[in-house]
Amino acid sequence: MMGIHATSPHPDDTVGLSDAEARERLRRDGPNVLIASEGFRSLRVLRELLREPMLLMLIAAAAIYGAIGSAAEAFFLAASVLIVVGITFAQEFRAEGALAALRELAAPTAHVIREGVEREIPASAVVLGDVVLLREGDKVPADGTLVAGTILLDESLLTGESVAVQRSAGDAQDHAVHAATLVVGGNGRMQVTAIGARTAVGQIGGALAGALASPSALQKAAARIVRLFAVLALALALAVAWGSWWWAGSSPLNAALAGIALAMAVLPEEVPVILAVFYALGARRIAQHGVLTRRLAAVEAMGTISLLAVDKTGTLTQNQMEVASVTDAAGVPRDLAGPLDDADVALLGAASDACQAHSLDPTDRAIVAYATHRLGHTEPAEPLAACVWETPVSEGRPFVSRLLTKGSADWVLATKGAPEAILALCDVDDDTRSRLRARAVAFAQQGMRVLAVAVAHGTGMPPTRDGAGVHQRFLGLVALADPLREEVPAAIGICREAGIRVVMLTGDHPATASSIGAQAGLRVENVLTGAELDGMSEPELARRLVDVDVYARVQPTQKLRLVKAFRRAGYVVGMTGDGVNDAPALRSADVGVAMGARGSDVARDSADLVLLDDRFSSLVTGIRLGRRVYDNVKRSMRFVSAVHVPIVCLAIVPVILRWPPVLLPVQIALLEMIIDPACSIVFEAMPERPDVMRHAPRRPNESPFAGRNIGIGIAQGAGAGAILTLAHLLSLHLGSSYEAASLATFLGLLGAALMLAFAGRGSPRVQATPWLMGLGALVLAVGLATSYLPWLRGILHFAPPTAMTLATLAGSLLTLWAWLAGVALLERRLRFARHPASVDALRASPHHAPTREIPP
Structure with a gap:
């Protein structure tokens, strides 16, 4: 087993600035803002x-x-x-x-290291010399140099080039990062060299914060x-x-x-x-x-929403992941409180190594916390392993792999993800494979999220990012529970009365999605998976949309396809998302809704609304x-x-x-x-009005200047x-x-x-x-x-x-x-x-005709 946390810190950036130094530099250099606020101008x-x-x-x-x-x-x-x-x-x-109050709520934040501790601060409080943690989905708050890690940056705001570029620590040519660019992959740490108007984007007058006022x-x-x-x-x-x-x-x-x-x-x-x-x-x-409104036009559009496409984790559920069960490589459940054998130690160590250091993802946090507790470790002052590369979840690749090195020769490849995908990477006999699949389905039917874990060890030249030729050993299953929020069934009932259909789009197992959907009050008789979606023509998909409320194992590009299909069917779509890859679907929806607590900066920039607490009831x-x-x-x-x-x-x-x-x-x-x-x-x-949520949404083209009202x-x-x-x-x-x-x-x-x-x-x-x-x-x-x-x-x-x-x-x-x-x-x-026909018949069913066809 390597270390529970697997990112090697730069020797000069483990502590960061002291609070006193940061206050003095903020006083001396001013806030990190690109354009000074004009405020209320008489x-x-x-x-x-x-x-x-x-x-x-x-x-x-x-x-x-x-x-x-x-x-x-x-x-x-x-x-x-x-x-x-x-x-x-x-x-x-x-x-x-x-x-002004909305802009303050919408102000970006940054994760910095101050006095050896990670802190979340307003981006305006970042000062020269700060050490800033950069993760996938973050917006870079200032100019600086990368001192640890490898990241992919979207620099289109500066260069106009839409292809992401790679920046690596220690590379003299490619270690510079600039404010207002977006981290679309990897993670690392940067040291700030320029703030505010002295950054590259500040000097060319880019990045305005006036979306609210347009x-x-x-x-x-x-x-x-x-x-x-x-x-x-x-x-x-x-x-x-x-x-x-x-x-x-x-x-x-x-x-x-x-x-x-x-x-x-x-x-x-x-x-x-x-x-x-x-x-x-x-x-x-x-x-x-x-609910933060990033664009005032969204206030108009909210009353027209007729379909909400929502994520499961953190929106319908409490986003409080806990490890609920661990199964060994043979499919036998382990005692969560019992003594550990070598197989347990290997499973927990590999599962932890497959998680990003300092991750904000609740699944990663839950796994690391459980592994730390069971293995008896605290975070070491000098982490045991350095991350060479990692491959995040992507289209057709529902798992994460991280290559870690120890010393100069030993390496470990830790992988976690969807059980069916991990089993395909490993040599497992048919009986064990069937037993493990049945165990995963049983966990999923209880509403748990199930991850499989595999590992590979080696010495010498480490494998390339594609992992070609590496034989991985299956270690077991980890099942995590995330209970449904108590208020969700009532909120979905309110949506039904309001003529708003709710569908769930999730990357989880169909059985997990079905269990949570049933608890929430959605129809679960028919569940559509991403694999099935790929095999459908557009006319066939349009027919299936009618009776499917739960979509499982859905990838971000498939979310985009579903949003477009719902809009073609006549719905006004509000969609929630949190990741970098959710941005296209958020932009395509009539009203994009980003997660505020766990969402990426990319998702928030693409959205019209931000759920500050990630609660579905807040959206309703x-x-x-x-x-x-x-x-x-x-x-x-x-x-x-x-x-x-x-x-x-x-x-x-x-x-x-x-x-x-x-x-x-x-x-x-x-x-x-x-x-x-x-x-x-x-x-x-x-x-x-008392019945404001007991009638169908208004038409998108309805106006208060319409002839009937005037x-x-x-x-x-x-x-x-x-x-x-x-x-x-x-x-x-x-x-x-x-x-x-x-x-x-x-x-x-x-x-x-x-x-x-x-x-x-x-x-x-x-x-x-x-x-x-x-x-x-x-x-x-x-x-x-x-x-x-x-x-x-x-x-x-x-x-x-x-x-x-x-x-x-x-x-x-x-x-x-x-x-x-x-x-x-x-x-x-x-x-x-x-309109002699009441919309009560529409409310009585979770599905109804699109409100672009329904009179207001």
């Missing part, structure tokens, strides 16, 4: 504000009021400008703060809509200004004010703010439940919260479309009927102080506009002054905004939040202030309230309540008429 926000049409119109209106001698109105609008600026800063601060497809569509409405608002404003002057006989400045009022009423300037704030805060809320919670975010965006868009319609009506109708203006820019500016927080604060905090909002707003216009006309007809009628109409608009916000909940079962109640208090305060503060009434051109004012207001709001109730009833009936 000048940027101000520059963007000056491009906003609403702000420009407020400034123009204030200038016109000043020109006609209305100093109070001009001052009020100037104050409104400051309030708009303040609200925008607050919203930007919330969004920027949320994104606009989603919906945000781009919203920007186009706002630009379209800005053009429409300008055209209507010019038409109304001309009509007020030519048709209604207003003075040019008053006509300009009427045009500005209409443009302010038409512009849906809240839309970009809604999306920016909702998705940033929604992503932060999802992160608080263990993330989907629920993602659906909530989209629902709230949809509610808010309906509110925006509804609340602007009555304002537009009351801006246009007076021009047509040659009335004096009902709404003035100062009044609309005050209304915006109600509408803006309702959109970006009240609706963002709206809780989910149409309902317009219907609500059109009713409010007609009611308030008729109430205004009736109030004038019954003898109210223009100023008194205008007060009743303005108060009616305030009440309508509040009622539309309450109607936006969508269901009485959705509780009124403190923010919604706060909006009610704000509306009441503004209404009382405009009615009973003489100086404010003067600015807004209102008369003191009368009994007629209150009666008109009460009648308007009661009629509006009836109208909104009627629209809600009609909406429910239309929904039932369009």
Whole structure:
């Protein structure tokens, strides 16, 4: 037996820096960041504000009021400008703060040796002279030289070359490694020679960390809509200004004010703010439940997922591997607590030697821990063996081999992996082979992961990496147990109710996969293996997808094929992965989900989401919260479309009927102080519907700007506009002054905004939040202030309230309540008429038709 840990340390890199040295170098050289964070930039926000049409119109209106001698109105609008600026800063601060928190969670880490101990630290804390451990799947955190081991690097970010290159310690030509490159094979140690902007990638300005802030497809569509409405608002404003002057006989400045009022009423300037704030805060809320959103577009996509393809180990199971049974070369179980004979020592030593040193893999850790305990060793100060090369699991090669040397001549080749593959490498008689296979199947049927172990010894020239001509001796089986997470069956039940199919893709034995799948609540009548998958045509595979939920002995390239097949079948696929080879499948899935606790940097870089705790239930919670975010965006868009319609009506109708203006820019500016927080604060905090996870996923092409959603909002707003216009006309007809009628109409608009916000909940079962109640208090305060503060009434051109004012207001709001109730009833009936068949039948079965075919 060689050593339990089999990587020989470089004589100068076993201890690393001291904590004091690291702190001093961090203070002296600064953090290891490629590009300094810009943070919250006030000048940027101000520059963007000056491009906003609403702000420009407020400034123009204030200038016109000043020109006609209305100093109070001009001052009020100037104050409104400051309030708009303040609200925008607050919203930007919330969004920027949320994104900063997400970036902090997403920040890469590095494994360094400090004072002789391995530590995981933020990559930004790596300093010059640090000794960094590099393993398969890691992103190199800084420039340096390789001082131990051999690794394969993907340097495409620097060189554009997609073929991985090899770097070996001690090779003067090929020992340099660079920041932002990816370790795709092997392991080693590097000593840091350059950090931050002084690295090669830092000098060429590469590797940005702005994926979170890049606009989603919906945000781009919203920007186009706002630009379209800005053009429409300008055209209507010019038409109304001309009509007020030519048709209604207003003075040019008053006509300009009427045009500005209409443009302010038409512009849906809240839309970009809604999306920016909702998705940033929604992503932060999802992160608080263990799911990091690396790209904001994933928040949109989460609500469309109709199939989850998940790994078994660590996602459905607890990822707490323990050796549960050991079998000798004849297939006879050994006593885990009994005395060891020479065969036991050889088996445990070879199994440990086949594990990577400092491995993060739970299987390797469990084997090394058990071998250390049973053999009575602690990790030696000078490891007994040096690793010359290792061949990891790859396509068609379900086992790991590591060649170790001791001294100058002796070598050992230790191999562990799938029993059928290891048995094929060894000379075992047929009876023993059958007995071992039966024993492996029995362990697998109990949900255990089974590994076979083999070894070869030699002296002199060690074998090459392909192991050609080496005869290996079979040593036995090691079975490891990894219990199912307790919450998984309930989480899969929630997915079934939500119209989301769950399938398991694993490299384990079919019997192991079937056992865990049955415990989780998946269908296990049919299990498809990777070998069977290779023999299938695409049409045959499409037929088998219908009734298979468990896929065993699946290789990474086969995962990619399955993801593509599921997508061709019409599913929106969310897939979990952790390894370097999972990256293509993660990119191909509609939503790629990387493991945060055990996943590689390559997998995380390829994914849209990262499970910080690797728990399947966290992913299900993330989907629920993602659906909530989209629902709230949809509610808010309906509110925006509804609340602007009555304002537009009351801006246009007076021009047509040659009335004096009902709404003035100062009044609309005050209304915006109600509408803006309702959109970006009240609706963002709206809780989910009780049935949010009891309906099929929405279609991928569904949009909150869809005609049905916006149409309902317009219907609500059109009713409010007609009611308030008729109430205004009736109030004038019954003898109210223009100023008194205008007060009743303005108060009616305030009440309508509040009622539309309450109607936006969508269901009485959705509780009124403190923010919604706060909006009610704000509306009441503004209404009382405009009615009973003489100086404010003067600015807004209102008369003191009368009994007629209150009666008109009460009648308007009661009629509006009836109208909104009627629209809600009609909406429910239309929904039932369009989709009379419930999705309950779909939920009742673990498999259902793809949701691209299912109405939302």
